[in-house]
Amino acid sequence: MQFRCLLALAVLLAGWCCSASAADDDLAPARAIHARVFTIDTHDDIDLDFATSAYMPADHAEAQVTLDGMQQGGLDAGFFIVYVGQAPRTPENYLKARADALAKFDAIHRMVALYPERMALATTAAEARQIHGQGKLVALIGIENGFAIGKELALLADFRRRGARYMTLVHNGHNDIGDSAQARQEFGDAGPSEHGGLSDYGRAVVDELNRVGILVDVSHVSKATMLQATRRSRVPVIASHSSVAGIFSHARNMDDEQLAALKENGGVIQIVAFASYLKQGGAATVADFADHIDYAVGKVGIGHVGISSDFGGGGGVVGWNQAAETLSVTVELLRRGYSEQDLDALWGGNVLRIMESAERFAEAAGVPQD
Numbered sequence: 001m002q003f004r005c006l007l008a009l010a011v012l013l014a015g016w017c018c019s020a021s022a023a024d025d026d027l028a029p030a031r032a033i034h035a036r037v038f039t040i041d042t043h044d045d046i047d048l049d050f051a052t053s054a055y056m057p058a059d060h061a062e063a064q065v066t067l068d069g070m071q072q073g074g075l076d077a078g079f080f081i082v083y084v085g086q087a088p089r090t091p092e093n094y095l096k097a098r099a100d101a102l103a104k105f106d107a108i109h110r111m112v113a114l115y116p117e118r119m120a121l122a123t124t125a126a127e128a129r130q131i132h133g134q135g136k137l138v139a140l141i142g143i144e145n146g147f148a149i150g151k152e153l154a155l156l157a158d159f160r161r162r163g164a165r166y167m168t169l170v171h172n173g174h175n176d177i178g179d180s181a182q183a184r185q186e187f188g189d190a191g192p193s194e195h196g197g198l199s200d201y202g203r204a205v206v207d208e209l210n211r212v213g214i215l216v217d218v219s220h221v222s223k224a225t226m227l228q229a230t231r232r233s234r235v236p237v238i239a240s241h242s243s244v245a246g247i248f249s250h251a252r253n254m255d256d257e258q259l260a261a262l263k264e265n266g267g268v269i270q271i272v273a274f275a276s277y278l279k280q281g282g283a284a285t286v287a288d289f290a291d292h293i294d295y296a297v298g299k300v301g302i303g304h305v306g307i308s309s310d311f312g313g314g315g316g317v318v319g320w321n322q323a324a325e326t327l328s329v330t331v332e333l334l335r336r337g338y339s340e341q342d343l344d345a346l347w348g349g350n351v352l353r354i355m356e357s358a359e360r361f362a363e364a365a366g367v368p369q370d
Contacts, residue, residue, distance in 0.1 A: 073326030213362030
């Protein structure tokens with residue numbers, strides 16, 4: 001009896017060891033690649049109490065993205081998001097949106113001040129590479145929802161000085177810039193289109209974003225807004241967190257015409273690990289997420305596709321539900337035959353390229369980017 005128990009225990013241990021080895025065998029090549037490439041997640045939302053005693057970014061227990069988790073998962077950089085929700089367009093709400101935006105800029109700057117040995121803020125692609133080369137995590141800043149500037153175009157130059165590198169023109173609900181992919185009746189939206197795409201003001205916003213060196217972000221916008229903004233922009237645009245309608249039809253996903261326009265512009269779609277954009281019902285997995293990456297790469301090529309999580313804003317799939325699990329995305333892509341060069345482009349190379357394009361345009365327009 002004792003022998004049989006010991007034998008059973010030995011079999012169980014052998015099985016566990018084999019499983020552990022298999023997992024290690026899968027992770028080892030991914031770890032090696034992450035040691036060599038620069039990995040960037042282009043959309044990580046934050047709360048208003050971010051980088052306070054109530055929410056310490058290093059190890060906040062309920063956060064999907066922490067500094068500890070980034071280092072554990074091999075994620076080198078994140079775009080931390082200055083998000084403001086859409087609201088009825090009143091003077092009071094314009095002021096509140098601006099105040100909320102400034103509070104989140106301050107929170108991101110507070111984070112890097114709290115952990116100077118572990119992280120630094122990059123405002124250019126060159127700074128991002130330099131910080132990464134020093135072995136530190138990299139913080140970048142994106143703005144989600146042009147409602148943050150209200151009707152004050154001059155705020156864009158101020159936001160660029162604070163470190164903003166992209167701005168999502170619209171969120172859920174139309175604003176003064178353009179039409180949203182998801183109209184909101186409670187905010188006074190009478191139907192799916194208010195402006196027929198970009199408004200006149202929206203065209204001026206795209207021009208000013210180009211001038212100051214902030215990327216035009218076409219996630220969340222209607223198809224007409226996306227096509228018009230992409231054709232208007234004189235530098236590549238970014239879709240900071242979108243997926244593809246060719247796999248799953250959703251208002252937030254881009255169809256083949258939009259992907260073609262993005263490629264023609266030179267831009268990048270950052271496929272997002274947001275379960276309800278990836279498949280109908282059920283829990284989406286890393287494999288479902290990779291299906292959208294495969295589709296986009298097949299349509300527009302590896303140079304126009306990237307990776308985002310939307311952690312903190314509803315993102316996350318089984319297998320990649322926190323920064324600490326980032327290696328699982330690379331494991332899945334390696335299984336599908338992506339090379340290290342491909343992964344370098346997907347994980348950060350493409351985003352750095354379009355950041356540099358925006359910087360060159362702004363410098364030529366007389367707006368320093370340092």
